[in-house]
Amino acid sequence: MTLLAERLRTVRPSETKAMTARSAELRDQGVDVITLSQGEPDFDTPAAVCEAGIRAIRDGRTKYTAVAGIRPLRQAIRESFARDHGLDYGLDQITVGCGAKQVVFNALFASLDPGDEVMIPTPCWVSYPDMVALAGGKPVLVACDELDGFKLRPEALEAAVTPRTKWLMLNSPCNPTGAVYDRDELLALAEVLRRHAHVYVLSDDINEKLTYGNDFATMAAVAPDLYERTLTVNGVSKADAMTGWRVGYGAGPLALIKAMNLIQGQTSSHTSSISQYAAIEALSGGRDHIDEFARAFRERRDLMVGKLNQAAGLSCRVPKGAFYVFPSCAGVLGKRTPGGKVIETDTDFAMYLLDAFAVAAVPGSGFMASPYIRISYAPSLEDLTRACDRIIAACAALS
Numbered sequence: 001m002t003l004l005a006e007r008l009r010t011v012r013p014s015e016t017k018a019m020t021a022r023s024a025e026l027r028d029q030g031v032d033v034i035t036l037s038q039g040e041p042d043f044d045t046p047a048a049v050c051e052a053g054i055r056a057i058r059d060g061r062t063k064y065t066a067v068a069g070i071r072p073l074r075q076a077i078r079e080s081f082a083r084d085h086g087l088d089y090g091l092d093q094i095t096v097g098c099g100a101k102q103v104v105f106n107a108l109f110a111s112l113d114p115g116d117e118v119m120i121p122t123p124c125w126v127s128y129p130d131m132v133a134l135a136g137g138k139p140v141l142v143a144c145d146e147l148d149g150f151k152l153r154p155e156a157l158e159a160a161v162t163p164r165t166k167w168l169m170l171n172s173p174c175n176p177t178g179a180v181y182d183r184d185e186l187l188a189l190a191e192v193l194r195r196h197a198h199v200y201v202l203s204d205d206i207n208e209k210l211t212y213g214n215d216f217a218t219m220a221a222v223a224p225d226l227y228e229r230t231l232t233v234n235g236v237s238k239a240d241a242m243t244g245w246r247v248g249y250g251a252g253p254l255a256l257i258k259a260m261n262l263i264q265g266q267t268s269s270h271t272s273s274i275s276q277y278a279a280i281e282a283l284s285g286g287r288d289h290i291d292e293f294a295r296a297f298r299e300r301r302d303l304m305v306g307k308l309n310q311a312a313g314l315s316c317r318v319p320k321g322a323f324y325v326f327p328s329c330a331g332v333l334g335k336r337t338p339g340g341k342v343i344e345t346d347t348d349f350a351m352y353l354l355d356a357f358a359v360a361a362v363p364g365s366g367f368m369a370s371p372y373i374r375i376s377y378a379p380s381l382e383d384l385t386r387a388c389d390r391i392i393a394a395c396a397a398l399s
């Protein structure tokens with residue numbers, strides 16, 4: 001008998017975390033690595049949010065909370081759904097977890113029986129396929145073409161549905177491509193889903209606030225008849241620069257939320273009480289920082305796209321949202337590095353960038369799409385400029 005469980009056989013470590021760890025190792029050795037592999041804003045958490053957390057500590061709000069999250073936070077979440085999308089969720093239809101990540105995991109763990117299928121449009125966030133596998137389900141990857149803006153087409157959705165399909169994962173704005181689904185595109189997908197009443201929708205809206213003037217739309221609001229079979233997931237990590245506080249939430253069908261709470265009650269119990277109080281301030285207090293962050297990200301995005309298109313062999317579209325660019329690196333494949341190695345895959349290219357030019361980006365293979373690399377433009381403008389110059393030099397050095 002071996003120590004580790006059979007189910008771990010198919011689970012890969014997160015490629016973004018692996019890249020970030022490797023760049024940290026190099027940094028420890030004194031290398032000036034620029035890390036563009038992590039989806040983390042470089043802004044500080046807004047001061048008022050920090051104050052709310054400090055106040056919670058001073059007021060002794062440091063005990064266990066309700067598993068689903070404290071009532072005033074669920075109330076703030078309820079109000080934000082109503083305010084931003086006209087979505088009406090009861091407090092018992094809302095659950096708070098340790099980041100959107102845990103909420104997605106709880107939903108899959110609560111709903112998947114062995115062999116149940118989850119449709120994942122690719123390129124996709126690194127964690128979806130592995131979470132599905134961990135929960136005992138079967139990830140079904142549905143490739144989305146770059147020419148379609150990396151968005152799922154209704155025909156592709158129709159073709160991928162089987163009697164075993166339980167979920168369609170939707171992520172807009174998308175990590176890693178920055179694709180944003182507009183209302184009409186969601187309605188076209190909804191039309192297909194109406195023909196398949198057994199399929200649920202997990203709408204991962206974590207990047208909602210980063211759309212740079214493009215309209216954000218979410219399935220439960222756009223197609224009210226699908227409200228009963230949609231779990232809408234969101235959180236404060238990205239919009240409020242609170243990645244380390246670990247607060248995410250989900251809202252959806254009562255039976256599912258209850259089951260997710262059951263799992264959470266037997267695992268983490270809940271996220272930190274202090275973080276929950278801080279998140280109330282993030283959702284209900286001043287929201288000016290969101291516009292400020294979006295303005296800064298837009299400037300960074302435009303810089304990145306402009307510069308990366310100057311790099312020989314890269315071709316970069318303008319992403320509509322989130323804070324990632326996802327250039328194709330097809331043009332560098334087959335070329336030789338100054339060290340004599342032929343670049344055969346996007347992983348080879350990402351390794352070359354890291355080892356020879358000290359820039360950490362993530363190969364597209366981690367997001368189930370090749371040959372691409374994902375570059376986060378969440379770091380500072382100064383670091384991004386330096387990183388792009390290195391990438392341009394790295395591409396120019398290939399023969």
Ligand code: PMP
Pocket residue numbers: 039098099100101102125171174175204206235236237243247248
């Ligand atoms: N969904 C997507 C698409 C993400 O990119 C991320 C974070 N990288 C998450 C969920 C998880 O967010 P959180 O930090 O709130 O767990």
